[in-house]
Amino acid sequence: MSRALLDAPDVARVVDRIAHQILEKTDGATDTVVLGIPTRGVPLARRLAARVHAFEGVEVPVGVLDVTLHRDDLRLRGVRALESTVEPPGGVEGKLVVLVDDVLYSGRTVRAALDALRDLGRPRAVQLAVLVDRGHRELPIRADYVGKNVPTSQAENVRVLLAETDGRDAVLLERQEVAAR
Amino acid sequence: MKHLLSAGDLSRDEALTVLDTAVRMDEALAGREVKKLPTLRGRTVVNLFFEDSTRTRISFELAAKRLSADVVTFSAKGSSVSKGESLKDTALTLEAMGADAVVCRHAMSGAPHRLAGWVRGSVLNAGDGTHEHPTQALLDAYTMRRRLGRVDGLRVAIVGDVLHSRVARSNVLLLHTLGAEVTLVAPPTLLPVGVAEWPAAVSYDLDATLPKADVVMMLRVQRERMGQAYFPSEREYSRRYGLDRHRMGLLPDDAIVMHPGPMNRGMEIAAEVADDPRRSTIVEQVSNGVSVRMAVLYLLLGGAQ
Structure with a gap:
């Protein structure tokens, strides 16, 4: 059983809106970098940077932040594959870093990202952009930019599809037997 | 796993x-x-x-x-x-x-x-x-991949005391899995029984093997495991199976020299080969x-x- 929360044009609109909000809240995206959290945070970060560039001509450096080695829930699942961490050109020292992920749920990924980020340097400030906030936070973490707030039950699963990784853009709400994440 | x-x-x-x-x-x-x-x-x-x-x-x-x-x-x-x-x-x-x-x-x-x-x-x-010694084989394969960009298709010569070498055995198995062609080079007395069953070629002639090797891995002569004489003298072993500067010159241009350590300098490997900054990967390993x-x-x- 699955139900579409966002279709492809919705995703594009949401990305556009977040790009505008970033420009608004970061003073025209000066000294700002975006860091995508693998897997789907990475193409989202690239799209946000591309839209920011399209709207105001500002180049926002893009990086990749793999948080796996910093997770506190590794023991709950099988071994996770590691992805490359790529520092954005110019680094993160003294910058405003916008972390980008697809779904905000327990907040544990973001907590791990904050730890992983500390290894790259000391940003001036850190903000968080997510495509979907589905609630059920286990930590005191909130997003600065949210594509869509979706009240969910823990028996449901939010699946984000992106053209770069899945061939098409969509956000689906799926019912499942056991909530796994 | x-x-x-x-x-x-x-x-x-x-x-x-x-x-x-x-x-x-x-x-x-x-x-x-x-x-x-x-x-x-x-x-x-x-x-x-x-x-x-x-x-x-x-x-x-x-x-x-x-x-x-x-x-x-x-x-x-x-x-x-x-x-x-x-x-x-x-x-x-x-x-x-x-x-x-x-x-x-x-x-x-x-x-x-x-x-x-x-x-x-x-x-x-x-x-x-x-x-x-599986982690040694993994780090050797990792070193080859970092230096030469791949393991698949590499020609690897493993030279010396194969008989007592767990490094050789693990490397043969792993390198075969990863698609490299392995040649074992040793005097007949330092090859194990059943080596013909290993997924590797065997040669007694180091000089003939070197020009066709992308990687040459020298093994330590494990004197502590040798209860008896396996070769007439250290000098003769070194003459025929040691890697000196002259032999290193027979290698193709971008070939690398590896050794799992600890080395017997002057025995299986000459000091100037072990310290060669371009070919030797011993410290990197x-x-x-x-x-x-x-x-x-x-x-x-x-x-x-």
């Missing part, structure tokens, strides 16, 4: 996963002031060394510490083993103390295998007798060893047990 006992147990995909994970470990620590990741916090790794070792023991210890595991190192000397405790009783003791992984080096081939049947945690073979062992520890201990 639960244990790492033999390089032959690794499928091609598993071996490549270890090598890729090692690259990530390298990247995660490169240029960092504090070389520490929180990944294995709360896990206990026991280094169980029944045989002398410097680099492997320190390398495993460092790898575990960089991943924030708690490390206990146990050397047979000065322990209950010197009072006559059996391997099984030692294993049960470790089990009672709650080791998540046991890294085992033992003079008897097969000891880590027995150990794996007695403990709940993962067992990593850090060298057992003349049998295997040591630092790569830490990354590869971090990768193995992560893959064995990093998920749900």
